[in-house]
Amino acid sequence: MTVIKELFFFGVAGVIGFLVDTGVLYLLKSSLGLYYGRLFSFISAVFATWLVNRHLTFSHRASGLSLVNEFARYFGTMLGGGVVNYVTYALLVYYLVFVARQPVWGVAAGSLAGMLVNYLLARVFVFRGRQR
Numbered sequence: 001m002t003v004i005k006e007l008f009f010f011g012v013a014g015v016i017g018f019l020v021d022t023g024v025l026y027l028l029k030s031s032l033g034l035y036y037g038r039l040f041s042f043i044s045a046v047f048a049t050w051l052v053n054r055h056l057t058f059s060h061r062a063s064g065l066s067l068v069n070e071f072a073r074y075f076g077t078m079l080g081g082g083v084v085n086y087v088t089y090a091l092l093v094y095y096l097v098f099v100a101r102q103p104v105w106g107v108a109a110g111s112l113a114g115m116l117v118n119y120l121l122a123r124v125f126v127f128r129g130r131q132r
Helices: 003-057 067-095 095-099 103-124
Strands: none
Touching: 003 067, 003 095, 003 103, 067 095, 067 103
């Protein structure tokens, strides 16, 4: 699979992750607030994107790890992009009233900011094995 195709499918996984992230945030924001709710929504989105990426984007690459270890490594590497994602989100929520009122814009901006970082980390550190 070419890098272009991988990036396309990684983007598809990202859209799914964005929908999960936003949905969970909106379910939790009234009880946990915009910041703690986002932590739980991010974890849910990482799990969703891992499932899509392992079965679609990187299905031609073996990680050589058990499912539990693969997810742990994936989650750990996604924290790099997650930091970029969350900092972007938090800054926008803090400084822009319209984003605090409609946090979907902060989730979207954060998701885009962290996507390239996450792709590179997933490709290099998780799904780095030989092609199947």
